Amino acid sequence: MDNLDLIKALSRASASKIVLLVIDGLGGIPNPDTAKTELETARTPNLDALVARGICGLSDPIGPGITPGSAPGHLALFGYDPLTFQIGRGALEALGIDFDLEPGDIAARGNFCTIDKDGLVTDRRAGRIPTEESNRLCQLLDGIEIDGVRIIIRPVKEHRLVAIFRGDGLSADISDSDPQQTGVTARDIAALNQQASRMADITNRFVARAKEILVGRQPANMILLRGFSKKPRFPSMTDIYKLKAAAIATYPMYRGLAKTVGMDILKTGQTMEDELLTLKQNFKQYDFFFIHIKETDAAGEDGDFNRKVASLEHIDRLLPELTRLEPDVIVVTGDHSTPAILKGHSWHPVPVLLYSSYCRPDGVGRFSEKACITGGSGKIPAADIMPLAMANALKLDKFGA
């Protein structure tokens, strides 16, 4: 019996409400100048007050030392073992642009690239062409039909695109055309089993057509495809937790991840204020809310320590908008750390704060990495957070008699 089976067997619907506030890239490491992390630097009186009434800890999204991508980081927070529930690269890219994959669709992540006269790849990203240029090129490639299969091409950002193959009897069991290096030709796409040979043929013919269409253009005169995959089919949070769950996120990727586990996606604006307003307006209709805050991660990725601190303080100022709704359980955490010093996701454990009337406060009075070390939850896998939230919402029955 795996953990989801156990929780599914024990969970029951009730009127209590859970809010999961995900501060993307929450954790940090100390700024060498001050020896303080972003959280330790930020003034967060509202979070600290909630900490004093809650229970804290640190979470490993995947495992010690493993740096999570956004998808596994979030799946873990939703209670899904991220090593079991994996999403293919193409499907993830489609999620990231709010493209609804249909059940038989095969999606691939694509790059516009540059090849020389001998067909050797000289730049896998075609000089990171502007998004507007990519939009135009995608229109040239969109809608081609090969052997009854329609190929839908959507731009992502700069050189990135998604290719969706729509038709009957398609397979994702084919290799990449992207060689992942320069100085070589794009690879022929190969079937990984007999059933996939038609798919390999169609994708190779599509790539050849794309090359013909793009010939002579500079710098984007070719495409590379990788990560052919289907829409993931995961059990829904309604099934597992008996929750009526809603997601509030300003970025499509996180809405897509939430949709993958069966959440309703609430229309919201582009700011944290918009997101909290959306929460307030929909508070009665759902018993679980996932709210995603992107700003912290973006600042961390940019290596902007002070902007990350400011984002944390911004969230803190808005926190009363959330607490005054009086959800039964509030979880504040991140999907991974994004230390500004590292300018990217990292393996460092992520602070977790859980508040409910029934938690066992631990004496921690500050929401920081260092303070959370001594928290009552200890260091836990991120996939354990949802069972703890469910328990604190009194939504889990006893195991055994």
Place this chain on the structure above:
Amino acid sequence: MDNLDLIKALSRASASKIVLLVIDGLGGIPNPDTAKTELETARTPNLDALVARGICGLSDPIGPGITPGSAPGHLALFGYDPLTFQIGRGALEALGIDFDLEPGDIAARGNFCTIDKDGLVTDRRAGRIPTEESNRLCQLLDGIEIDGVRIIIRPVKEHRLVAIFRGDGLSADISDSDPQQTGVTARDIAALNQQASRMADITNRFVARAKEILVGRQPANMILLRGFSKKPRFPSMTDIYKLKAAAIATYPMYRGLAKTVGMDILKTGQTMEDELLTLKQNFKQYDFFFIHIKETDAAGEDGDFNRKVASLEHIDRLLPELTRLEPDVIVVTGDHSTPAILKGHSWHPVPVLLYSSYCRPDGVGRFSEKACITGGSGKIPAADIMPLAMANALKLDKFGA
């Protein structure tokens, strides 16, 4: 996907360097007279200074309550699940005397023993005969050939020996002759499956020959064999971690364990000073070093609390020789605890200190069991230490996108 597969998929070669300093038997328990452990008693200013810049915790080599032998203790530190990667007793004994087992060889651990006129074992260790005596007896038994199989006999220490069976088509699937008790005869060796029947026959004939040769000698007039096993075939650290790894150890057993996971073995002397000189001389050639310090464990095994304290202080004085090489990651830990009070290995968790520029210091300022309880790494399985070291050396890619 198990943990080694995951790490193998994410690891990449880079110029950064990791040093794993293993202080054998590091952990202790308090001396009843002072209520302080060996580490708490020792003056260790250099370790304490490194702790202040690093992150600490405690590790369970195998699991809570389980006392590790040296082999599983080290395999865990190298990142190999010690319950999955096991080494047979005979093969381990061969490792312990620097004997290079060939792929088809079968090794057994042997004891010289004493039997009475009825063939009943009266002393399983032949009064722990001196090593010199054992050396002479081993020469009498060495080199016998039976049915095309050559039997190589090597002395270990006192009554201990290794028997290596070398020839075609041998099997390790046979039972022990050692009855593990006195007052009974040595057991006939039995084949555990049909393919092993020739091997059982050969080993029984060898034991009979040994008995003939030793007849009339006192007290060692017979041998007992156990733990027939092959050289272990484990994935190498080069494969898993993409590391160019080297081992520095004064005792053959630890060199053997390192060789088993594909490390190069560096020639060194008999002292800690020799080991650190070897590190310095080879520092440019490798990106991973395992340094093994034996003195602490030996003192613990002897029940000599003060000598263990002195060994810890000795290591501390030499630590600057290591830190001044400026490895990117330094891990200081042990393969298990060896409390002097217990005169042997124990189950107590082992202090772990990890330093890198990218670790998240935890406010711990002293390298001791008690201080490490509040460390930022928390309590972790020892097999998680390598992934953490790899992450801190920026040698692990992100999992998922």
